[in-house]
Amino acid sequence: MKPTIYDVAEKAGVSIATVSKVVNNTGRISEKTRKKVVKIMEELEYQPSSVAAALTGKQTYTIGVLVPDISNGFFAEVARALENSAREMGYAIILCSTDYQIEREHDYLELLLKKQVDGIIIATEPEDWKTYNILHRKLIPHLMFSIDNLGFSSHVVTTDDIRGGYMAGRYLLEKGHSDMAVIVELKRASGRLRLEGFKQALADEGISLKEERIISAMSKIDEAQAAARKILSLKNRPTAVFAATDLIAAIFTNEARKAKVRIPDDLSIIGFDNTIYAEIADPGLTTIAQPTEELAHFAIDQLLKLIKDPTIPQQRIMLSPTLIERSSVKSLI
Numbered sequence: 001m002k003p004t005i006y007d008v009a010e011k012a013g014v015s016i017a018t019v020s021k022v023v024n025n026t027g028r029i030s031e032k033t034r035k036k037v038v039k040i041m042e043e044l045e046y047q048p049s050s051v052a053a054a055l056t057g058k059q060t061y062t063i064g065v066l067v068p069d070i071s072n073g074f075f076a077e078v079a080r081a082l083e084n085s086a087r088e089m090g091y092a093i094i095l096c097s098t099d100y101q102i103e104r105e106h107d108y109l110e111l112l113l114k115k116q117v118d119g120i121i122i123a124t125e126p127e128d129w130k131t132y133n134i135l136h137r138k139l140i141p142h143l144m145f146s147i148d149n150l151g152f153s154s155h156v157v158t159t160d161d162i163r164g165g166y167m168a169g170r171y172l173l174e175k176g177h178s179d180m181a182v183i184v185e186l187k188r189a190s191g192r193l194r195l196e197g198f199k200q201a202l203a204d205e206g207i208s209l210k211e212e213r214i215i216s217a218m219s220k221i222d223e224a225q226a227a228a229r230k231i232l233s234l235k236n237r238p239t240a241v242f243a244a245t246d247l248i249a250a251i252f253t254n255e256a257r258k259a260k261v262r263i264p265d266d267l268s269i270i271g272f273d274n275t276i277y278a279e280i281a282d283p284g285l286t287t288i289a290q291p292t293e294e295l296a297h298f299a300i301d302q303l304l305k306l307i308k309d310p311t312i313p314q315q316r317i318m319l320s321p322t323l324i325e326r327s328s329v330k331s332l333i
Contacts, residue, residue: 073275081296165197176332284326
């Protein structure tokens with residue numbers, strides 16, 4: 001059985017209150033007694049309960065993180081970066097992947113509240129933000145990561161998606177492409193913003209992106225495959241495709257290979273995120289890179305400030321993306 005505070009107290013020959021003071025580093029205890037209790041805790045491998053700490057109003061040193069899909073390379077790398085940044089500050093992460101399901105999202109939010117986490121990072125895009133109002137009512141420190149919703153009051157750490165989309169469009173134009181298609185997550189605000197930036201880049205050159213060349217697909221294998229096949233089956237295929245995530249771009253490349261369409265000789269493609277998919281793709285994927293490590297650092301830093309002082313003014317931190325050039329785009333000039 002898992003050792004309890006009672007076991008520690010009995011073996012050390014002290015009261016439960018004394019063990020509690022050692023665990024929480026409070027009260028006046030002789031150094032001899034403190035060392036004795038610590039030694040017994042180590043022998044029994046006793047781990048203080050975070051729930052017990054929460055019930056006494058103390059910090060649990062845990063942070064809840066809600067992501068839409070951990071199988072998406074970007075969110076997998078985000079989770080790792082957030083965990084690394086949190087560990088440096090003495091915190092642990094409770095990661096919850098909602099798989100874009102509203103019911104699961106609500107269940108996980110309830111779980112995190114029961115776990116008495118010190119703060120919550122929201123990287124999902126809920127359809128119903130009213131559910132999250134409980135965070136305001138309970139004064140739970142929280143911030144939005146990689147998303148921004150003006151209808152929900154929160155601190156925000158995100159990437160400039162409009163600028164990223166614009167950079168993708170500008171790059172393809174400079175390579176001589178004017179007939180393009182886009183596969184984008186229209187159900188996500190980040191996808192819509194990337195599309196907005198991409199269309200603006202084309203508009204600056206007097207080019208209008210045809211609506212039929214805008215294909216909506218989430219970063220899921222089946223949806224991305226269907227979108228890729230739709231473009232690849234066109235009688236008059238575009239010369240280039242902007243995939244609003246690297247996962248979609250990687251799947252498109254694979255479907256093109258099946259259709260014996262050579263990339264970039266027959267069709268060019270550019271992605272977004274600069275995840276592992278971009279690095280291992282063949283050919284290497286040119287993409288718009290999000291500064292994942294910096295985003296994670298700012299998110300943890302901002303949340304910890306909020307945990308320390310919930311009254312600090314809301315901040316909106318937006319970082320700039322960068323272009324990573326590889327081999328998936330052909331120059332037509």
